[in-house]
Amino acid sequence: MVGSGAREHALAWALAMSAEVVVTPGNVGIAAHGIACVDTPATGLDADLFVIGPEQPLVEGLADRLRAQGKAVVGPGCDGAMLEGSKAFMKEFLAAANVPTAAFATFRDAASAVAHLAVTKPPYVIKTDGLAAGKGVLVTDDFDEACADVRDKLSGAAFGSAGTTIVIEEGLDGPECSLLVLCDGTDVVALVPAQDFKRVGDDNQGANTGGMGAYAPMASMGDQQVGEVMRTIIAPTLRELSRRSIDFRGVLYAGVMLTSEGPKLLEYNVRFGDPEAEVLAPLYGGDLYDLLVRVGTGGLHGSSARTSGSAVTVVLASHGYPASPRQGDVIHGLGDDGQLATPLEGVTIFHAGTRRDDQNRFVTAGGRVLAVTGVAESMAEARRRAYVAATLVTFEGKVMRTDIARDVA
Numbered sequence: 001m002v003g004s005g006a007r008e009h010a011l012a013w014a015l016a017m018s019a020e021v022v023v024t025p026g027n028v029g030i031a032a033h034g035i036a037c038v039d040t041p042a043t044g045l046d047a048d049l050f051v052i053g054p055e056q057p058l059v060e061g062l063a064d065r066l067r068a069q070g071k072a073v074v075g076p077g078c079d080g081a082m083l084e085g086s087k088a089f090m091k092e093f094l095a096a097a098n099v100p101t102a103a104f105a106t107f108r109d110a111a112s113a114v115a116h117l118a119v120t121k122p123p124y125v126i127k128t129d130g131l132a133a134g135k136g137v138l139v140t141d142d143f144d145e146a147c148a149d150v151r152d153k154l155s156g157a158a159f160g161s162a163g164t165t166i167v168i169e170e171g172l173d174g175p176e177c178s179l180l181v182l183c184d185g186t187d188v189v190a191l192v193p194a195q196d197f198k199r200v201g202d203d204n205q206g207a208n209t210g211g212m213g214a215y216a217p218m219a220s221m222g223d224q225q226v227g228e229v230m231r232t233i234i235a236p237t238l239r240e241l242s243r244r245s246i247d248f249r250g251v252l253y254a255g256v257m258l259t260s261e262g263p264k265l266l267e268y269n270v271r272f273g274d275p276e277a278e279v280l281a282p283l284y285g286g287d288l289y290d291l292l293v294r295v296g297t298g299g300l301h302g303s304s305a306r307t308s309g310s311a312v313t314v315v316l317a318s319h320g321y322p323a324s325p326r327q328g329d330v331i332h333g334l335g336d337d338g339q340l341a342t343p344l345e346g347v348t349i350f351h352a353g354t355r356r357d358d359q360n361r362f363v364t365a366g367g368r369v370l371a372v373t374g375v376a377e378s379m380a381e382a383r384r385r386a387y388v389a390a391t392l393v394t395f396e397g398k399v400m401r402t403d404i405a406r407d408v409a
Contacts, residue, residue, distance in 0.1 A: 027351050033338055050072065072293070074292050076249065087129045126167075176257055188300065201401065211315065214312075215313070216276070283308075287307075318398075331354065338351055347373065
């Protein structure tokens with residue numbers, strides 16, 4: 001397992017039910033959970049399966065280098081990873097594939113971008129072209145704020161070189177859905193739909209973040225709706241990948257807006273979502289290893305991904321997140337294993353940004369600190385478990401939404 005966040009913790013935890021797992025580089029919470037963490041680069045390790053968690057190494061070609069060594073890998077090569085690595089490339093790809101998506105325009109200079117905004121109806125949707133850890137999107141009705149965001153991004157002040165090309169999209173209305181689809185280069189299997197919560201504050205207020213929580217399954221996305229997304233979005237994407245001779249073996253994460261005109265693709269990611277992984281991995285548990293082996297070796301044909309129950313994840317973030325997260329605050333309520341000092345049924349805590357201080361205490365070491373996941377048969381009970389556990393973990397300045405899955409539980 002390649003990576004160091006809560007996503008990798010959740011995936012490694014589920015994979016460890018069926019296999020011996022080594023994580024590079026991992027984190028202190030994963031190690032405390034009894035899973036091996038090493039500093040050796042992935043290309044220096046030997047394993048039956050390599051699962052690449054974050055997007056950056058995928059864009060940089062890690063999957064290509066591992067496959068060149070004859071390894072089975074879950075993660076696309078750098079050509080397929082461009083679907084996430086460049087918003088401009090992705091939108092051009094979608095147009096070629098005839099995938100329904102928001103109308104868009106690409107800009108590299110502020111004057112033309114502002115002129116475009118002046119003749120565009122709000123809400124204004126402005127995205128960095130490159131990778132921005134899930135924080136490179138502004139959605140606003142305020143024209144002046146939109147213009148300021150354009151200038152900050154294109155100048156490099158906001159996201160460096162990742163933001164010096166931007167995409168401006170039309171605003172879409174409707175609920176969002178995260179549909180993660182496993183691809184083995186030919187066949188696909190959809191996981192249960194999830195919904196994540198991007199804004200830092202309750203009722204979707206405040207700044208955009210990497211994700212403040214999630215739940216699955218998304219009840220409003222039944223088999224019929226999933227089938228429509230697979231038919232109108234995923235299938236044409238696979239045809240276009242094939243036409244471009246891109247062998248996509250990994251996770252195709254479709255961020256979909258369920259509009260009154262039907263599902264439209266907001267964007268693609270090319271790996272497990274974070275925090276979606278923290279609800280999906282516990283739901284699939286020990287079956288995840290078999291599924292991912294089939295992804296890496298081209299054996300998904302005839303496979304299905306079955307699960308039951310519900311899961312809710314609540315993210316605990318540092319004071320000042322996302323703009324200027326503070327680090328070093330002592331975390332209370334965890335035992336030496338990184339889990340709740342007083343265990344609760346159906347609760348697992350995945351570490352995103354923690355470290356040990358010189359007294360061996362867990363302290364905050366990132367923007368998102370912990371992902372607290374509750375699992376139960378019903379969504380209401382999963383949510384109750386997650387929030388009971390989340391209140392038992394404390395640190396100074398803790399940031400937490402209180403409305404994750406509120407409207408479906």
